Amino acid sequence: MRLKPPSGFRDFEPRDMILRKRVISTLENIFLRYGFDPIETPVIEHWEVFEGKYGEEAETKLMYRFKDPWSDKWFALRFDLTVPMARFFSLKRPSLPFKRYHIGRVWRHERPQKGRYREFWQADVDTVGSPYPEADAELLDLSINAMLKLGFRNFVIKLNDRRVLKGIFEEELALSNVIEVYRAIDKLDKIGYEGVKTELRKIGLNEETVNKLLEIISKEYDVEKNIIDLVDQFPKNKNVRDGINHLSSIIEYLGSNKKYVTFSLNLVRGLDYYTGPVWEIILKDIQIGSVAGGGRYDNLIEKYAGASYPATGISFGVERLIDAGKQLGLFKTEKSTFTEIYIISMTPKAYKMAWSIARELRDNGFFVQIDLMRRSERKQREYASKKGIPLTIIIGEKELSTNEITIYLRETGERITAKRKELINVLKARIKK
Amino acid sequence: MRLKPPSGFRDFEPRDMILRKRVISTLENIFLRYGFDPIETPVIEHWEVFEGKYGEEAETKLMYRFKDPWSDKWFALRFDLTVPMARFFSLKRPSLPFKRYHIGRVWRHERPQKGRYREFWQADVDTVGSPYPEADAELLDLSINAMLKLGFRNFVIKLNDRRVLKGIFEEELALSNVIEVYRAIDKLDKIGYEGVKTELRKIGLNEETVNKLLEIISKEYDVEKNIIDLVDQFPKNKNVRDGINHLSSIIEYLGSNKKYVTFSLNLVRGLDYYTGPVWEIILKDIQIGSVAGGGRYDNLIEKYAGASYPATGISFGVERLIDAGKQLGLFKTEKSTFTEIYIISMTPKAYKMAWSIARELRDNGFFVQIDLMRRSERKQREYASKKGIPLTIIIGEKELSTNEITIYLRETGERITAKRKELINVLKARIKK
Numbered sequence: 001m002r003l004k005p006p007s008g009f010r011d012f013e014p015r016d017m018i019l020r021k022r023v024i025s026t027l028e029n030i031f032l033r034y035g036f037d038p039i040e041t042p043v044i045e046h047w048e049v050f051e052g053k054y055g056e057e058a059e060t061k062l063m064y065r066f067k068d069p070w071s072d073k074w075f076a077l078r079f080d081l082t083v084p085m086a087r088f089f090s091l092k093r094p095s096l097p098f099k100r101y102h103i104g105r106v107w108r109h110e111r112p113q114k115g116r117y118r119e120f121w122q123a124d125v126d127t128v129g130s131p132y133p134e135a136d137a138e139l140l141d142l143s144i145n146a147m148l149k150l151g152f153r154n155f156v157i158k159l160n161d162r163r164v165l166k167g168i169f170e171e172e173l174a175l176s177n178v179i180e181v182y183r184a185i186d187k188l189d190k191i192g193y194e195g196v197k198t199e200l201r202k203i204g205l206n207e208e209t210v211n212k213l214l215e216i217i218s219k220e221y222d223v224e225k226n227i228i229d230l231v232d233q234f235p236k237n238k239n240v241r242d243g244i245n246h247l248s249s250i251i252e253y254l255g256s257n258k259k260y261v262t263f264s265l266n267l268v269r270g271l272d273y274y275t276g277p278v279w280e281i282i283l284k285d286i287q288i289g290s291v292a293g294g295g296r297y298d299n300l301i302e303k304y305a306g307a308s309y310p311a312t313g314i315s316f317g318v319e320r321l322i323d324a325g326k327q328l329g330l331f332k333t334e335k336s337t338f339t340e341i342y343i344i345s346m347t348p349k350a351y352k353m354a355w356s357i358a359r360e361l362r363d364n365g366f367f368v369q370i371d372l373m374r375r376s377e378r379k380q381r382e383y384a385s386k387k388g389i390p391l392t393i394i395i396g397e398k399e400l401s402t403n404e405i406t407i408y409l410r411e412t413g414e415r416i417t418a419k420r421k422e423l424i425n426v427l428k429a430r431i432k433k
Numbered sequence: 434m435r436l437k438p439p440s441g442f443r444d445f446e447p448r449d450m451i452l453r454k455r456v457i458s459t460l461e462n463i464f465l466r467y468g469f470d471p472i473e474t475p476v477i478e479h480w481e482v483f484e485g486k487y488g489e490e491a492e493t494k495l496m497y498r499f500k501d502p503w504s505d506k507w508f509a510l511r512f513d514l515t516v517p518m519a520r521f522f523s524l525k526r527p528s529l530p531f532k533r534y535h536i537g538r539v540w541r542h543e544r545p546q547k548g549r550y551r552e553f554w555q556a557d558v559d560t561v562g563s564p565y566p567e568a569d570a571e572l573l574d575l576s577i578n579a580m581l582k583l584g585f586r587n588f589v590i591k592l593n594d595r596r597v598l599k600g601i602f603e604e605e606l607a608l609s610n611v612i613e614v615y616r617a618i619d620k621l622d623k624i625g626y627e628g629v630k631t632e633l634r635k636i637g638l639n640e641e642t643v644n645k646l647l648e649i650i651s652k653e654y655d656v657e658k659n660i661i662d663l664v665d666q667f668p669k670n671k672n673v674r675d676g677i678n679h680l681s682s683i684i685e686y687l688g689s690n691k692k693y694v695t696f697s698l699n700l701v702r703g704l705d706y707y708t709g710p711v712w713e714i715i716l717k718d719i720q721i722g723s724v725a726g727g728g729r730y731d732n733l734i735e736k737y738a739g740a741s742y743p744a745t746g747i748s749f750g751v752e753r754l755i756d757a758g759k760q761l762g763l764f765k766t767e768k769s770t771f772t773e774i775y776i777i778s779m780t781p782k783a784y785k786m787a788w789s790i791a792r793e794l795r796d797n798g799f800f801v802q803i804d805l806m807r808r809s810e811r812k813q814r815e816y817a818s819k820k821g822i823p824l825t826i827i828i829g830e831k832e833l834s835t836n837e838i839t840i841y842l843r844e845t846g847e848r849i850t851a852k853r854k855e856l857i858n859v860l861k862a863r864i865k866k
Contacts, residue, residue: 014470035802369468
């Protein structure tokens with residue numbers, strides 16, 4: 001019997017879960033501060049919901065698609081949380097702006113490797129209804145605060161606008177269909193500049209165009225000065241102007257937080273549906289790819305709703321953040337239990353008292369374990385110690401006769417005694433909830 | 434384009450999610466009080482993990498099974514959380530007792546109807562390693578406290594032990610294979626006594642046996658007196674004795690909580706893997722089926738681990754609890770947002786101040802929305818009111834010049850003024866976090 005999960009799928013032990021829950025609830029709290037509310041959608045959608053939304057590679061190679069054995073209809077596991085949100089929005093038509101967050105799993109049939117899984121968690125925030133830079137700026141501000149709250153310091157948000165690229169490519173290089181060019185540039189991190197050149201040649205660009213294009217995207221730009229220069233360079237190009245104006249407004253709203261943002265013409269994002277600003281959060285100290293990414297997609301919802309709704313969003317990669325935080329020493333997986341108190345029964349007679357103390361502690365909100373296996377004092381002690389449970393309460397003959405309880409504090413090695421009726425107060429002073 | 438999720442699958446709006454999150458976190462807090470820790474497993478498992486565990490109907494008709502298009506292997510969506518836990522335990526071999534909780538979705542291809550979905554949430558707690566009634570009693574004690582904490586009062590835990598039934602059936606009715614008989618009895622709630630009779634005839638029992646069997650299971654038993662009588666009735670039957678002794682111990686541990694328990698010979702549970710005590714929680718005031726159920730399964734883990742590990746658990750049906758709580762008026766879905774404060778910008782000039790106040794409030798932990806759509810004061814007010822956001826802060830020319838902020842309290846209609854620098858303290862007094 002194969003006991004391991006399918007390749008690319010994972011089990012999480014309590015030690016992993018304790019960290020995951022902390023990271024996820026930190027993100028969630030930040031999302032709530034910015035006025036986003038939770039929704040949930042099924043893990044399965046009708047195939048047609050996904051069809052034509054992500055590009056060919058995703059649809060033919062990466063999606064978990066299967067035929068429902070009963071209805072003979074095609075279903076697929078969700079590939080991201082953005083498309084299900086677009087469907088949800090179109091069905092429910094909530095009042096605008098619709099600001100939702102959604103934290104959940106998605107599935108992609110990638111080659112499993114370090115930091116890349118087939119089942120992984122995304123934490124998404126999206127705003128539907130506003131075409132204005134305020135909505136984008138709010139998401140970037142939220143992202144910066146989320147990163148800081150998680151403990152990251154040395155990160156940068158790479159920012160671009162697809163209209164700027166499109167404008168330059170059209171005017172300078174006379175390119176009409178830029179989606180394929182975006183896909184080639186999106187691989188830059190993985191395949192480098194030479195790799196991107198090869199890809200561009202493959203889609204039919206001549207050598208001169210390839211070189212010019214590479215020159216444009218490889219330049220460093222200052223977030224405030226250079227992006228204005230670009231408008232001067234292409235004074236009559238509406239796309240460049242619209243893109244740059246939008247980015248400038250975003251940066252103005254960010255105030256002092258703009259120090260986390262750089263302008264990068266080589267950032268395009270892989271998915272087809274983006275229409276304006278796009279961004280990614282990169283950690284400077286380690287090579288782990290982006291930990292979050294997003295952008296504006298003003299035309300996606302129309303495919304479901306029939307009418308056009310501007311929308312913008314960002315998706316945090318939960319495992320990327322966790323893996324990065326561990327690597328940087330910010331997150332530790334030391335705790336393997338939430339249990340705060342273990343009650344040792346030294347004799348079978350003590351068990352009744354242990355049960356009654358456990359009940360009282362639990363009623364007071366403490367996380368408590370008692371012996372369920374009729375083990376010796378030593379075995380119980382070993383278990384509590386191995387699990388790293390911070391407090392141990394010992395109940396034996398002496399405790400039964402004197403009604404005084406002995407408490408052992410693992411971290412300091414301290415032993416204290418408490419009268420039975422004062423126990424709760426003594427523990428409340430030691431365990432802050 | 435079909436915008437609705439597949440049949441039996443559901444979307445959850447913020448208003449649903451706010452209630453769901455409350456119910457789930459209440460359960461989770463109770464699980465932690467009893468020393469259970471969280472784990473997570475993939476939604477997909479190799480088919481062989483499930484094969485032969487749930488009985489024929491489940492495997493042939495109810496499970497979402499599909500062939501992985503890449504590996505040509507058979508996979509299935511998980512049908513419950515118990516079997517994945519057994520696999521997880523056998524792979525990881527954590528120290529004993531292994532006490533885990535797991536709250537997540539499972540999939541069953543049932544006929545969708547009121548209160549019955551194809552994708553639904555279970556909240557499971559299980560203890561591996563203890564064959565003793567302490568472990569079962571702890572789960573029942575936990576269940577009673579969970580129900581009370583959720584607000585339910587008029588409920589009963591139906592308790593039985595499969596060994597008691599097996600002993601009686603063997604001695605009185607000379608039945609050897611009782612699994613089919615259990616399945617027939619399990620349908621009692623759905624098909625009634627006459628229906629069960631028909632099922633029993635179908636599997637070959639003669640009329641006399643059918644009648645005797647029905648007489649046995651339809652009797653009312655008192656949780657303390659009658660179960661002891663049963664031992665006197667079958668003095669030499671080891672199964673009856675073992676079962677009754679185990680149940681008696683459970684009831685003794687429960688102390689005053691035993692008032693929530695009844696002894697029911699007609700409770701068997703549908704799944705094949707139970708070996709000892711079984712239980713279900715029933716609400717007395719409404720017809721909704723059981724809201725939780727579980728029991729002891731001492732032989733399941735052996736199928737994965739090779740060695741035998743006693744185990745016992747309970748599974749709460751999250752949607753059943755929510756549907757029941759709504760029907761009984763315990764749960765309300767009035768709130769459609771977590772947002773606490775909406776900041777209205779009366780003029781475009783006020784927006785900058787709104788943004789800076791929003792930042793300060795968010796840094797102080799408040800959940801805040803500001804205008805992202807450049808709407809009129811009236812439209813902003815309508816939005817805040819429709820969402821039911823409790824506090825509105827208004828910023829206009831007056832506020833800009835005097836640095837005094839107006840706060841409007843939706844519930845009481847009150848209007849208060851606060852100096853800019855005292856705003857946080859004024860709000861902290863109004864919004865308890």
